[in-house]
Amino acid sequence: MSTLPGRRRGPSKGDRRERAILETARALLARKPLADITIDELAAGAEISRSSFYFYFDSKIAVVVALLHDMSGDLGRDSGPWLDGSGPDAESLRAALTALAVLWRDQSRLLAGALAAAPGCPPIAQWRAGLRAAHVQRLAARIERDRAAGLAPAGPGARVLAGLIDDLRAAAFAGAEDPEALVGDLVTVELRMIYGNFGDHHPAG
Amino acid sequence: MSTLPGRRRGPSKGDRRERAILETARALLARKPLADITIDELAAGAEISRSSFYFYFDSKIAVVVALLHDMSGDLGRDSGPWLDGSGPDAESLRAALTALAVLWRDQSRLLAGALAAAPGCPPIAQWRAGLRAAHVQRLAARIERDRAAGLAPAGPGARVLAGLIDDLRAAAFAGAEDPEALVGDLVTVELRMIYGNFGDHHPAG
DNA sequence: GACTTTTTCGACGTACTGTCGAAAATCCAC
DNA sequence: GTGGATTTTCGACAGTACGTCGAAAAAGTC
Numbered sequence: 001m002s003t004l005p006g007r008r009r010g011p012s013k014g015d016r017r018e019r020a021i022l023e024t025a026r027a028l029l030a031r032k033p034l035a036d037i038t039i040d041e042l043a044a045g046a047e048i049s050r051s052s053f054y055f056y057f058d059s060k061i062a063v064v065v066a067l068l069h070d071m072s073g074d075l076g077r078d079s080g081p082w083l084d085g086s087g088p089d090a091e092s093l094r095a096a097l098t099a100l101a102v103l104w105r106d107q108s109r110l111l112a113g114a115l116a117a118a119p120g121c122p123p124i125a126q127w128r129a130g131l132r133a134a135h136v137q138r139l140a141a142r143i144e145r146d147r148a149a150g151l152a153p154a155g156p157g158a159r160v161l162a163g164l165i166d167d168l169r170a171a172a173f174a175g176a177e178d179p180e181a182l183v184g185d186l187v188t189v190e191l192r193m194i195y196g197n198f199g200d201h202h203p204a205g
Numbered sequence: 206m207s208t209l210p211g212r213r214r215g216p217s218k219g220d221r222r223e224r225a226i227l228e229t230a231r232a233l234l235a236r237k238p239l240a241d242i243t244i245d246e247l248a249a250g251a252e253i254s255r256s257s258f259y260f261y262f263d264s265k266i267a268v269v270v271a272l273l274h275d276m277s278g279d280l281g282r283d284s285g286p287w288l289d290g291s292g293p294d295a296e297s298l299r300a301a302l303t304a305l306a307v308l309w310r311d312q313s314r315l316l317a318g319a320l321a322a323a324p325g326c327p328p329i330a331q332w333r334a335g336l337r338a339a340h341v342q343r344l345a346a347r348i349e350r351d352r353a354a355g356l357a358p359a360g361p362g363a364r365v366l367a368g369l370i371d372d373l374r375a376a377a378f379a380g381a382e383d384p385e386a387l388v389g390d391l392v393t394v395e396l397r398m399i400y401g402n403f404g405d406h407h408p409a410g
Numbered sequence: 411g412a413c414t415t416t417t418t419c420g421a422c423g424t425a426c427t428g429t430c431g432a433a434a435a436t437c438c439a440c
Numbered sequence: 441g442t443g444g445a446t447t448t449t450c451g452a453c454a455g456t457a458c459g460t461c462g463a464a465a466a467a468g469t470c
Binding site for chain 2: 033116119153157161168185195
C-alpha cells in the first residue's frame with residue numbers, strides 16, 4: 001500500500017529512519033512550500049545520504065502521500081453530526097468547518113502543495129478524489145433527505161451541489177491566510193447554497 | 206512590462222519568432238499540461254535553438270504570462286450586464302457564466318496550469334490576483350447596492366462573499382471536464398449565495 | 411562596404427532526479 | 441560467536457532540464 005520498495009518486515013533501524021524522513025518533511029513543510037523541498041533536504045534531515053532516501057520512499061511524492069494518509073482520519077473529524085443530521089443546523093455545520101479550518105491552519109502547506117500537485121500526479125489525485133467522493137456522497141445523501149422532507153428547496157442535482165460545496169471549501173481555505181476567520185461566513189454561504197435563506201442565522205461575532 | 210530582455214523596437218524577423226513561440230505554446234497546451242512542456246519543445250516549435258528562446262522570453266512562465274495577458278480581455282467579457290445590473294437577474298448571470306465557461310473549455314490547460322503555478326510564481330499570482338480583485342470589486346459593489354435597496358439579505362461582508370463566489374467559479378471550472386454543463390447550476394448557486402432563495406428560478410433543461 | 415543592431419547558437423555550469431552494484435551493518439539460527 | 445542471509449548505506453553514474461556567456465552570423469543603415 002504505502003510505496004515501500006525494499007523492506008519486508010520487522011520494526012528495525014529502518015523504521016526510525018522512515019519516521020525521521022516523515023518528521024523532516026513535516027518540519028520543512030512548516031516553513032516552505034512543497035515545491036521548494038528537495039530530496040537532499042529530506043535525506044539530510046534524516047541523517048542519511050540521498051541514495052539511501054530511495055530505500056525508504058520512491059520519491060518526494062511518496063512521502064507526501066504518506067503524510068496525507070496520516071491526516072486523512074482527521075479531515076472528516078467532527079463532520080458526523082452535520083452530515084448525519086438534517087435541516088439547516090448551523091451549529092453542527094460550524095463544528096465541522098471549524099475542525100477543517102484548524103487542520104488547514106496547521107497543515108496549510110502540505111494541503112496546498114497536495115492540491116497544487118494533484119493534477120499531474122495520480123497518487124495525490126486519487127487521495128483527493130477519494131476524500132472528495134466520500135464527502136460528496138454523504139453530503140448529497142443529506143441534501144436528498146432534506147429535500148424529501150421538505151426542509152430544503154429543489155435545485156441542482158444533490159451530487160453536483162455537494163461537489164460545489166466541497167470545491168468551495170478547498171478553494172476558500174487554500175486561499176485564506178486565516179482559515180478560521182472564514183468559518184462563520186462559510187456556514188452562512190453553505191446553508192444558503194442548500195436551503196436558500198430558509199435557515200438564515202445571525203452569526204455572533 | 207512583458208518581460209522581453211533583448212529587443213528594442215522595430216517589427217523584424219524576431220517578431221515572427223516571438224509569435225511562433227506563443228503559437229507553439231498554445232498548440233502544445235491544447236494537448237498536454239503546462240508542467241509537461243519544456244523550453245526545448247517551445248524552441249523547436251519556433252524552429253530556433255533552446256538558447257535562442259531566451260532571447261525572446263525569460264522563461265516558460267514568461268510565455269504563459271504573455272498568453273494570459275492576451276486572454277485577460279476575454280475573461281470578463283459579457284459580465285457587464287450582470288455586474289452593473291441589480292437584483293437576482295438569472296439571465297445576465299447566465300450570460301456571464303456561459304462566456305466564462307466557453308473560455309475554460311477552450312483554454313482549460315492554460316488556465317489550470319496558471320492556477321496551479323500561481324502559488325510560488327509571483328508574476329502569475331499577480332495576474333490572478335488582479336483579475337480576482339477586479340471581479341470582487343465590482344461584484345461586491347453590486348451586492349452592496351442590492352442590500353441597500355432591500356433586494357438582497359444581509360450576510361457575510363460583501364467583499365468576502367464576492368471572493369467566495371470568485372473562488373467557487375475557479376474551483377468548479379478547473380475541476381469540471383465540461384464547464385458549460387455547470388453553468389445552470391452555478392447560476393442557481395451564486396444567486397442563492399447572494400439572495401438566499403429570494404430569486405429562485407426554474408432552470409430549463 | 412563599413413558600422414551598428416539584431417539574432418543565433420554552442421559550450422558551459424548548475425540543480426535536481428533516479429538507478430546500480432558493491433560494501434557495511436544488522437539479524438538470526440545454530 | 442560464527443557463518444549466511446537480510447537489511448541498510450552510499451558512491452558513482454546517467455539523465456533531464458534550466459539558465460548564462462561570449463563569440464559569431466544575419467539583417468538593417470548610411
